[in-house]
Amino acid sequence: MSTHQPPMQQAPAAAPGGPYPGYTSPIPVVRTHLGHALASEWTKIKSVRSTLWTLGVFVLLVVGIGLMAGALVESNSDSETLSGENPLSFGFFGLLLGSICIITLGVLTTASEYGTGMIRTTMTACPSRARVLAAKSIVFFAVAFVFTLATSGFVAMVQASMLESTGARTPTGGDWLKATVGISLYMALLGLLSLLIGSVIRHSAGAITIMIGVLLAPLVLALFMATESLAKLREWLFEYSIPNQLSVFYANSLSESGPSGWDPLWIMLGLTAVVYAGAYALLQSRDV
Amino acid sequence: MIELEGLTKRFGEKVAVDHLTFSVRPGIVTGFLGPNGAGKSTTMRMILGLDRPTAGDVRIDGTHYDRLKDPLTYLGALLDAKAVHGGRSAYNHLLCLAQSNGIPASRVAQVLETVGLTAVARKKAKGFSLGMGQRLGIAGALLGDPRILMFDEPVNGLDPEGIHWIRNLMKSLAAQGRTVFVSSHLMSEMALTADHLVVIGQGRLLADTSMADFIRANSRSYVRIRCPQRERLRDVLHQAGITVVEAGGGALEVEGGKAEQIGELAARYGLVLHELSPQQASLEEAFMQLTAEAVEYHAQAGPEPAPRDWGAGWKEA
Numbered sequence: 001m002s003t004h005q006p007p008m009q010q011a012p013a014a015a016p017g018g019p020y021p022g023y024t025s026p027i028p029v030v031r032t033h034l035g036h037a038l039a040s041e042w043t044k045i046k047s048v049r050s051t052l053w054t055l056g057v058f059v060l061l062v063v064g065i066g067l068m069a070g071a072l073v074e075s076n077s078d079s080e081t082l083s084g085e086n087p088l089s090f091g092f093f094g095l096l097l098g099s100i101c102i103i104t105l106g107v108l109t110t111a112s113e114y115g116t117g118m119i120r121t122t123m124t125a126c127p128s129r130a131r132v133l134a135a136k137s138i139v140f141f142a143v144a145f146v147f148t149l150a151t152s153g154f155v156a157m158v159q160a161s162m163l164e165s166t167g168a169r170t171p172t173g174g175d176w177l178k179a180t181v182g183i184s185l186y187m188a189l190l191g192l193l194s195l196l197i198g199s200v201i202r203h204s205a206g207a208i209t210i211m212i213g214v215l216l217a218p219l220v221l222a223l224f225m226a227t228e229s230l231a232k233l234r235e236w237l238f239e240y241s242i243p244n245q246l247s248v249f250y251a252n253s254l255s256e257s258g259p260s261g262w263d264p265l266w267i268m269l270g271l272t273a274v275v276y277a278g279a280y281a282l283l284q285s286r287d288v
Numbered sequence: 289m290i291e292l293e294g295l296t297k298r299f300g301e302k303v304a305v306d307h308l309t310f311s312v313r314p315g316i317v318t319g320f321l322g323p324n325g326a327g328k329s330t331t332m333r334m335i336l337g338l339d340r341p342t343a344g345d346v347r348i349d350g351t352h353y354d355r356l357k358d359p360l361t362y363l364g365a366l367l368d369a370k371a372v373h374g375g376r377s378a379y380n381h382l383l384c385l386a387q388s389n390g391i392p393a394s395r396v397a398q399v400l401e402t403v404g405l406t407a408v409a410r411k412k413a414k415g416f417s418l419g420m421g422q423r424l425g426i427a428g429a430l431l432g433d434p435r436i437l438m439f440d441e442p443v444n445g446l447d448p449e450g451i452h453w454i455r456n457l458m459k460s461l462a463a464q465g466r467t468v469f470v471s472s473h474l475m476s477e478m479a480l481t482a483d484h485l486v487v488i489g490q491g492r493l494l495a496d497t498s499m500a501d502f503i504r505a506n507s508r509s510y511v512r513i514r515c516p517q518r519e520r521l522r523d524v525l526h527q528a529g530i531t532v533v534e535a536g537g538g539a540l541e542v543e544g545g546k547a548e549q550i551g552e553l554a555a556r557y558g559l560v561l562h563e564l565s566p567q568q569a570s571l572e573e574a575f576m577q578l579t580a581e582a583v584e585y586h587a588q589a590g591p592e593p594a595p596r597d598w599g600a601g602w603k604e605a
Binding site for chain 2: 020021023025036040041043050112113117119120123124125127128285
């Protein structure tokens with residue numbers, strides 16, 4: 001800490017034209033755009049330990065539980081057990097737990113900046129709040145999508161070959177697409193929703209708690225609603241709970257009615273879009 | 289050039305910044321002075337568009353901060369040293385800032401060198417001392433080689449060598465034709481660096497003057513006297529129409545430059561003087577007088593209970 005010379009070497013600059021004279025830097029002036037913000041957010045997300053932890057645990061959970069479930073089913077079945085079933089559906093358990101990691105990383109992407117005060121630096125460097133939110137969303141969505149796609153794709157391939165001898169049907173192209181790209185889009189949207197909640201709540205622990213509540217509460221509430229009068233609500237909570245929506249991608253929904261096919265993706269897309277609009281409006285109106 | 293016009297910020301009932309109007313000109317160091325909670329940081333946040341003004345306007349060379357196309361190469365700011373993610377290394381912190389404004393990555397190493405953090409560039413910011421954090425914040429402000437620089441309490445936590453360095457840094461930045469706006473609650477610090485002075489208290493503008501004018505107007509002169517026959521001297525001075533005040537430690541003080549007159553009076557009445565010295569009040573005292581009415585958090589002199597709204601406004605500090 002001993003190099004204390006003046007910071008820049010130029011001689012005092014001649015005042016440039018225009019009504020506001022002053023110093024002119026030799027550094028080329030660049031009109032900033034979304035690309036710059038994306039590069040910055042990419043550096044940010046890969047340069048903190050929490051990303052490594054959450055994604056590391058995510059990969060462990062999805063691959064570990066997926067393969068364990070596959071192995072367990074395979075060793076306990078004969079050639080008829082799974083007749084006609086979709087062999088990819090055992091990826092569900094790993095992803096259900098893995099969603100907690102994606103939620104945590106999503107929340108941390110925004111809320112940790114409020115916790116550390118970094119957000120003031122971020123917003124000073126990029127005063128367009130819309131651009132900051134967009135850059136964070138795009139970078140996070142891409143990371144979450146790629147990681148889920150890679151892990152769920154790997155698990156699906158291993159399971160499909162593992163369970164060939166159990167009478168399970170050969171997955172169709174549609175099965176494959178839903179169990180890999182479909183579920184990955186859904187998980188990335190769930191993470192993006194968490195990122196937006198983090199931006200609204202501005203508190204990591206608070207936002208993570210809320211998102212885990214969103215993940216689990218409908219299912220747990222439904223368990224308690226055993227009375228006849230609440231049967232409709234109970235069924236609705238079951239069907240539209242996030243775990244059930246996840247299972248729809250494997251065509252093994254807990255019930256026969258409710259969302260089916262690609263419905264969960266459209267539901268999550270709509271929900272995320274609404275929350276995005278709300279988070280953006282709040283970000284614009286609130287002080288940093 | 290930073291121009292504030294009737295800038296006002298309310299947090300609920302509390303007025304943090306109250307119709308501030310002044311400009312910060314290029315080529316000089318402008319000191320922004322006020323006691324804790326005067327609204328300095330809030331004003332700086334509004335300049336950067338972080339806080340939305342309740343009323344009034346602030347422009348950077350005629351433009352709102354959030355309309356600047358190249359914010360970091362136009363204005364560099366050190367807001368507070370804690371505005372850093374502790375888990376990120378100094379290098380990565382500056383790199384993500386550089387990327388967000390298309391500043392070449394080579395500048396990161398340059399500014400780290402300038403602030404003397406090269407050796408700890410790969411260390412996480414949370415392990416930094418207050419002084420190192422301050423240097424990292426200054427590095428961030430210098431990153432874009434901007435024409436306007438804003439520092440909020442930059443000497444906080446720096447050692448004497450660091451304080452000396454930042455003083456010279458600010459002067460050399462201003463000498464290059466840049467606008468330098470620096471806040472402090474220490475008059476003595478500003479007296480050494482600032483050419484121009486803006487003083488606020490409870491959000492209101494108290495002074496907007498050149499440093500030289502401020503010194504001329506506010507350096508009170510008085511005479512300090514010590515005398516073994518104090519009561520006798522008091523009577524003598526009283527009869528001569530001179531007001532005396534107790535100054536503690538057995539000394540007396542008389543306003544104005546009346547040393548000769550007092551000496552002659554003492555001689556005439558045969559009084560022994562142990563001290564008769566003309567004094568200049570420090571700028572610190574002048575500053576405290578100026579802001580006395582506007583200080584928000586007085587230390588309690590006696591064991592009185594804290595006022596009921598104690599700490600109600602600390603967030604605005």
